[in-house]
């Protein structure tokens with residue numbers, strides 16, 4: 369069973385994804401990370417991708433969907449995947465679900481719940497450590513969060529109606545949140 373991890377920026381999603389992946393042998397597909405790699409490649413495609421990331425905007429549909437499709441299709445079925453940051457809007461959900469169906473992969477989703485204002489504060493703290501340009505600008509962060517609320521929350525709601533979502537409170541220490549996640553994933 370594959371896993372989708374949802375959570376607003378700053379919810380601790382990336383950190384928890386790494387821990388879960390190590391414990392349960394998931395391969396992580398981190399949409400933002402994959403796109404940052406393309407942005408850094410220096411190609412014309414990279415320049416396009418970079419301009420979206422720097423503005424905190426969703427990269428065009430065709431680009432991200434091709435990346436995720438290839439990532440899914442190249443992995444053997446026995447290799448579990450943890451998806452971080454995809455799908456992020458209704459169109460991506462439609463195509464993502466189709467790719468997963470085609471690959472014969474079943475999945476559940478976890479939503480790490482966090483108040484957006486708490487997320488902004490956590491990211492502004494983290495930017496100093498990791499040095500990500502799109503994390504240093506408060507307006508860009510707020511734009512990404514508005515996109516999450518307006519585009520990604522409806523995706524989560526829709527998976528909820530399909531009975532695929534487990535909600536986990538994210539406003540606690542990394543350790544405490546992980547303890548809950550570990551139990552949830554063990555019982556998937």
Ligand code: AMP
Nearest residue numbers: 399400420421424425426427432453456
């Ligand atoms: P993240 O690392 O998840 O905060 O994503 C950083 C940036 O990568 C976002 O602000 C978008 O520009 C881009 N990005 C990440 N995931 C997606 C996606 N599923 N669709 C489009 N753009 C994405």
